[in-house]
Structure formats: structure tokens, C-alpha cells
Amino acid sequence: MASYETFRVRPDGGVLSVTFDAPPINLTGPEFVRDLVTLLAELARPDASRVVVFDSADPDFFLPHVDLTRVAEYTAEAGKGGGPGDASLGMVFHRLSRTPAVTIAKVRGRARGAGSEFLLACDMRFASRENAVLGQPEVGIGAPPGAGALQHLTRLLGRGRALEAVVTAADFDADLAERYGWINRAVPDAELDAFVAALAARISGFPRDALIAAKATVNDISLPSVPAVRADAALFQQLVRGETAQQRIAELFEQGLQIRGDTELRLGDALSRLKRAD
Amino acid sequence: MASYETFRVRPDGGVLSVTFDAPPINLTGPEFVRDLVTLLAELARPDASRVVVFDSADPDFFLPHVDLTRVAEYTAEAGKGGGPGDASLGMVFHRLSRTPAVTIAKVRGRARGAGSEFLLACDMRFASRENAVLGQPEVGIGAPPGAGALQHLTRLLGRGRALEAVVTAADFDADLAERYGWINRAVPDAELDAFVAALAARISGFPRDALIAAKATVNDISLPSVPAVRADAALFQQLVRGETAQQRIAELFEQGLQIRGDTELRLGDALSRLKRAD
Amino acid sequence: MASYETFRVRPDGGVLSVTFDAPPINLTGPEFVRDLVTLLAELARPDASRVVVFDSADPDFFLPHVDLTRVAEYTAEAGKGGGPGDASLGMVFHRLSRTPAVTIAKVRGRARGAGSEFLLACDMRFASRENAVLGQPEVGIGAPPGAGALQHLTRLLGRGRALEAVVTAADFDADLAERYGWINRAVPDAELDAFVAALAARISGFPRDALIAAKATVNDISLPSVPAVRADAALFQQLVRGETAQQRIAELFEQGLQIRGDTELRLGDALSRLKRAD
Numbered sequence: 001m002a003s004y005e006t007f008r009v010r011p012d013g014g015v016l017s018v019t020f021d022a023p024p025i026n027l028t029g030p031e032f033v034r035d036l037v038t039l040l041a042e043l044a045r046p047d048a049s050r051v052v053v054f055d056s057a058d059p060d061f062f063l064p065h066v067d068l069t070r071v072a073e074y075t076a077e078a079g080k081g082g083g084p085g086d087a088s089l090g091m092v093f094h095r096l097s098r099t100p101a102v103t104i105a106k107v108r109g110r111a112r113g114a115g116s117e118f119l120l121a122c123d124m125r126f127a128s129r130e131n132a133v134l135g136q137p138e139v140g141i142g143a144p145p146g147a148g149a150l151q152h153l154t155r156l157l158g159r160g161r162a163l164e165a166v167v168t169a170a171d172f173d174a175d176l177a178e179r180y181g182w183i184n185r186a187v188p189d190a191e192l193d194a195f196v197a198a199l200a201a202r203i204s205g206f207p208r209d210a211l212i213a214a215k216a217t218v219n220d221i222s223l224p225s226v227p228a229v230r231a232d233a234a235l236f237q238q239l240v241r242g243e244t245a246q247q248r249i250a251e252l253f254e255q256g257l258q259i260r261g262d263t264e265l266r267l268g269d270a271l272s273r274l275k276r277a278d
Numbered sequence: 279m280a281s282y283e284t285f286r287v288r289p290d291g292g293v294l295s296v297t298f299d300a301p302p303i304n305l306t307g308p309e310f311v312r313d314l315v316t317l318l319a320e321l322a323r324p325d326a327s328r329v330v331v332f333d334s335a336d337p338d339f340f341l342p343h344v345d346l347t348r349v350a351e352y353t354a355e356a357g358k359g360g361g362p363g364d365a366s367l368g369m370v371f372h373r374l375s376r377t378p379a380v381t382i383a384k385v386r387g388r389a390r391g392a393g394s395e396f397l398l399a400c401d402m403r404f405a406s407r408e409n410a411v412l413g414q415p416e417v418g419i420g421a422p423p424g425a426g427a428l429q430h431l432t433r434l435l436g437r438g439r440a441l442e443a444v445v446t447a448a449d450f451d452a453d454l455a456e457r458y459g460w461i462n463r464a465v466p467d468a469e470l471d472a473f474v475a476a477l478a479a480r481i482s483g484f485p486r487d488a489l490i491a492a493k494a495t496v497n498d499i500s501l502p503s504v505p506a507v508r509a510d511a512a513l514f515q516q517l518v519r520g521e522t523a524q525q526r527i528a529e530l531f532e533q534g535l536q537i538r539g540d541t542e543l544r545l546g547d548a549l550s551r552l553k554r555a556d
Numbered sequence: 557m558a559s560y561e562t563f564r565v566r567p568d569g570g571v572l573s574v575t576f577d578a579p580p581i582n583l584t585g586p587e588f589v590r591d592l593v594t595l596l597a598e599l600a601r602p603d604a605s606r607v608v609v610f611d612s613a614d615p616d617f618f619l620p621h622v623d624l625t626r627v628a629e630y631t632a633e634a635g636k637g638g639g640p641g642d643a644s645l646g647m648v649f650h651r652l653s654r655t656p657a658v659t660i661a662k663v664r665g666r667a668r669g670a671g672s673e674f675l676l677a678c679d680m681r682f683a684s685r686e687n688a689v690l691g692q693p694e695v696g697i698g699a700p701p702g703a704g705a706l707q708h709l710t711r712l713l714g715r716g717r718a719l720e721a722v723v724t725a726a727d728f729d730a731d732l733a734e735r736y737g738w739i740n741r742a743v744p745d746a747e748l749d750a751f752v753a754a755l756a757a758r759i760s761g762f763p764r765d766a767l768i769a770a771k772a773t774v775n776d777i778s779l780p781s782v783p784a785v786r787a788d789a790a791l792f793q794q795l796v797r798g799e800t801a802q803q804r805i806a807e808l809f810e811q812g813l814q815i816r817g818d819t820e821l822r823l824g825d826a827l828s829r830l831k832r833a834d
Contacts, residue, residue, distance in 0.1 A: 014554070102445050123441045142763040144770035151777065156436040158712040159778035160740050163679045166770045167658050167759050184438050203445050205554040207420040207522045213513055214422035214444045221429065221502075222437035224777075235769055244763045276570070276761040292832070380723055401719045434714040462716050481723050483832040485698040485800045491791055492700035492722045499707065499780075500715035 014204030016049035063115030088233030093121035140169030140271035142245030146236020171268030292482030294327035341393030366511030418447030418549035420523030424514020449546030570760030619671030644789030649677035696725030696827035698801030702792020727824030
């Protein structure tokens, strides 16, 4: 089995369990991207697990967002082994959506920005009713989301609710995320592990060819085109480097961004306290 | 009026009532397909009813699924009178979606596989809150759904919930089906008949040209293309004939498939007890 | 600032408040269309407000529907300044959806026909749980909706629920409209003003370029094409002039259409009391 820096990986019957474990808060950086690319190569093997369950070792942070000090690095990492135009988190997540395995996210803690986009790239997502927070903070910082949220949320939530999620950059709890269709279901925290384990075990006993064929057709209907994925990534990469976004990011770092604490726990609120943009 | 083997048909004001009545459990076989093709021809007449309500004489089975001993027969029946490429249940259901009449399904009992796909091809579907079960068991058997479920569920439920429904092959009750958008609404069983009758009577008094024009535009936006319908049907027909699916079907028949009893009542559970596929 | 006949407009921080105030019941006529076209020109200026909130001075009527005595007039008004094919309310609403400002509708009272289509063209819509009614009465009158409802409702609600809304021509309360996705959320009336004000203020502090970029991408994914908008408008304009629709409109005027009173308050019920169409 491949080795990973930011994941703990355990095969369990026909199900592969992948637990994010990158202290202090599971930021999405180059190591995470490298691990994800490695995992995708593993899942493409004919003898790979049919089902993967992703969760986090940290109950407060599923994947909080990208490491904003290392955007160029993780973007370069994303491009390794891909063709021209593939150097983006969005393209890696697009390949995740196309993996033959059935992917299930079990969410506790914050999943914002690229963390929410990771969820959206999975095939299903179940979140703790008491302890999950989803959000796309990018517009509050100064760029549109770049790794799939615009594409997926518009299709899942419809135009009005997708615009609300994206332009308010607000935190959504699991119940509201369920009502809007951002996640499959909010499940009581005490039942979440057993619920997901039963679902994964059930699917893993079904014929591989049927799983792959059904997923491929659903993907053909619902996934964005590769040019759309690339265009969203390019626009994010451009605006996030701009002066407005860089000033707002600097202001957030002064308040404790990327450190375990109140700013990261309540990022939606922190965005509304930033200086108003011109 | 045309005569039918598997339906009881009663005009009632401007509404045509069609009750499935094919004991023992309303399996979808060649007679049902022939009756449906006949009905579609009737509904295309200029003096036809503007509204059709479909229900079942059997409170436990709306349409449980296709008769798995007669796939070749009902497929051939579906092709009669159509062009090349039209020999599939999916194409008959596609024509049902395009009928000028407004079609309403009133669901009590099981509607799985092609039974659920029949519902999805109708214009609206209302289900008994206490007594309706929907599911797409195909992937558990060894083939992707072939008569519209992949197309409709992906558009109605979104990618994540459609994948959940299809790859878990699980039974959904009416409340969950409503939350996911699989049906229009779950209605208390005691209110369902009056609710649907009032709705149908209301629509039947409205101008025919407006009904047809509105439905045609909604169809143009939301129905899959004919090549997509044909491709799904071809893939189902190929995989259901394969060794894996045939073994699993044989195992289900040993447990009582297509007989009134526990396996048919709780097919979602029965699938999880099959031998794990390699 | 431009002057308006049917709106009261107040800048408030970075948010522009637009209150419909066209007694007796805010019918959509040529003056409203002229005001909306003027507003769209204002919102295209580089120094315009980033956020607009629309509400009504009349608690019973948000926008009840078009003035059916002045269809030709408001249609001509809609075409002023546009190119060939732009003379329709549908095209004006399409331009509203494309405005760079973020548009939020705060709904109390009736929003039917073009009133509902105005809501659907906005970026978000929040409605009073106790006091909001949505509906598309057009099919009950004798024409398909022509200003966006078919396009938006099919994408937001899915095929089954969109067909239900459109072919029943029934009144929907805020809770059902929320469950179906017609509005973002139903909010208790006592909380609605503060809820929308906080949301609007939050968004108005975010960087303009990011808001515009995010909205443009969501629009590209979710808005209908211009030819589709024009085709829907043409079909409405044709059928609403027909004999059937004109007779039904005349019958409604005898019952008090376009007058403050029971027929307008409960238009969904009034439609079901019309003589049955042949």
C-alpha cells in the first residue's frame, strides 16, 4: 500500500477508510494534494476497494480550507502527472469525482472553501447534525470559489440558494445544508458512524461493474465540463493574488487565521468584521 | 375504448382513471407494456382526456419491478410500432413523458425498478406517507437502472442523492422520497385519494392548448435526449444478461422473488443478504 | 438619482432599497416596466450599489400579476432600447438576472404570474412565512407562463414539481414554496426585515469583483438561453390573445380581477370556479 503524510488509511473488508490527520487543523496544502493524487492512482487499480469513506481525526476540523500561504505550492503539486491546464485543486477534485470507487464523506467539524469543495466532489456526504459547519468563504475574502463549488452548488441547490451560499460566504449548519441539498443528510452525531458504516458495507457487496456503470452515467449528466473546471480555477487563482484579497487575507491572519481558535471556528463571523471593501 | 389486460380504465369527467390490476403482484411484463403502448395511442387522440391518474388495485404493490423471466419478451413488445432503437422500456416511458395528457401517479405499495421509473416518467407523483416504498434495486442485482432512473433521479435529486439512491439500491419510504425530491409529496394515506382527485379535476378544467404548451416546454428543459435513453437501456440489457446478474437473480428467486411475500415486500433488505459479489 | 413612478428608492449604506408602491395593488404595467428598465441602467454604473433589496409598500400585494388590460403597452415599453426580439417582460427579467448587483426579494403578500417571475429573476428570495402567496395562474387562464417561470421553476423544483406548480395554477404558501425550492426560505414575518437587512449589509461589504465574478459563473450555469426566453414570451403573447384566454379573462374581470378584494386575494380558488374549458 502507498504511504501518506496527511491521511491514515485502513482497509476494512471491502471498504477503505481514509482519515485526515494533519495537525494542527488539516489545512489543504501540497502534502494533502500529493496524498490525494496518490490515493486516486491506488483507487484506479482493478483490485482496489469499491467504496472509500473519508473522515477526520479532528472533531472540530474536517478540512477547514486551503493553506493560504502555500497556494502556488499546492497548485504546482496538483499539476504533477497531469496535462497542461491540470494544475489546480479543481482538476484534482474533478478526477476524484470520476474515480471508479464510490466515495462517501462523513463530516464532523468545519468543511469550508476547498474543504466543502472536497465534499462536493465526493459521491455522497453525511454530516453530524450537532457538529458540522459548511461554507464557501472565498467571496468574503475577494475571489470566487475555484475548486468546484460554483459548479456543484448551482446544480445541487439551484440558482437562488447557490448564490446565497456563495455571495454571503456564511457558515451553514448541517440542518440547513441538508434542507438546501448541500449534503445528503444531517445525521445525529451518535448515529453517524454506524449509519455510514452500514451504508458503505452494503454498497461494497454489490457488483463492481454495475457500480461503475451507474456512477459513470450519473457523472456524465451532472459533472461540469473540464473547460468549466479550468476556468473557475483560473479566475480564483487570479483574484486571490490581487491586492484586495491579499489585504483581506492579511487582516484575517492578524485575527488568527490558520491557528486553532475562534477565527477558524467562526470564520463566517470573522468575515463580516473585516473592513468593508471599496 | 381500447381493451386492456393489466389495467382497469374508467373515464370520470375529464379525468381518466387507470388502475393497475395484474395479480399476483403487478409485475411489468409484455402484457403491461402492450397495454401502456395502447394507452399512449389513445391519449394522443384529439378528444382524449386531458388528465390521467394511475394507481394500483393492490395496496402492497404499485409496480414492484419487471418480470425478470421475461425481459426479452417485454423488450420486444416495447419495440412494436417504434423505429430501430425503440425496443426498450425506457423508450416507452420516454414516450409516456411526452404524451399530451397530464399524468399523475398515486402511489401505494412498492414501486421499485421499472415501477419507480414509471413514476418518474409521469408528470407528478404523490405517495401514501404510511404505505409507499420506492427503490432502484438494479445495482444490487448487477446492472444500472435502464429505463430512466439515472436520468430523472440525477436531475431531480442532484448528483449526491441520486448516487445514494442508485448505488445503495435501498428502499426509500415516502417521507425520505419527498425530502429528496423523488416524489412531489408524501400525503397521509387517509387524505391521498381526495387530494389527487381534487388536483386532477382542477387541471382537467383548464384549456388544453395551455396545458400542452406548458408541459412541452418543461419537457424540453428537463427530459433526457433520446440517445441517452437508448444508451441506458442498452447497458441495462447487456449487464442484466451477464453471469453476475444472472447468479444474483437466481439467488433471489430461491428466496421468493416475484412471489407475494417477504422478499418482495422487503427487497432492499434481501439484496443486502445476497452473497457478496467478487 | 433617477426618478420612478412605481418604486420608492432609498440608498442605505451600500444597499439600495426599492419598495414597490403603485396603488391600488401593484399591477405590472408599462410604468413598472419603464421603472425597472431605468433601474437596470442605474445598477450598471460602476459606482452603483452592490446589493438591492426589493419589497412592497402593500402587505397584501407584492406584485400580483401583469395588468391584463395593457399587455401590448407594457410589452412595447419592454422593447425600448433593446434590440429586435427584446420586446417582452421575459427579456427585461432576464436582464435583471444579469445585473452586476446582487438582488434580494423580500416578499409579503401575493406574487403571482409576472410577480413570481420577477422573484425568480432575482438572485435570492425570502418570504414571510405567515403572509406570502406564490403562484403561476397563467395556465388556468389559457396560456403558459411567458416571463421565465417555466425556465426557472423546472431548474429549481425539478420536472415533477414544476409541472405541478404550472399546470395546477394553484396558490402556494411560503412553507410549501420553501419545500419545493421556489424561494430560498420562509422566514417568520416578525424576523423577516432584520434577517434580510443583515444579509444585505453583510454582502455589501464584500469585494465587488468577487461578487460579480461569482454571480456571472452561477448565471452561466443556470440561466436559460436568450432564444428560450424569447420563445416562451412569444408563446404567451400568442395564446393570451386567443379566444379561450380572452373569454376566461373576461369572466375573471366580472368577478373582480385587478380590484382589491377576494378574487385577487384568492386567485387560485377563483380559477377553479371558471367555466370548464372545452
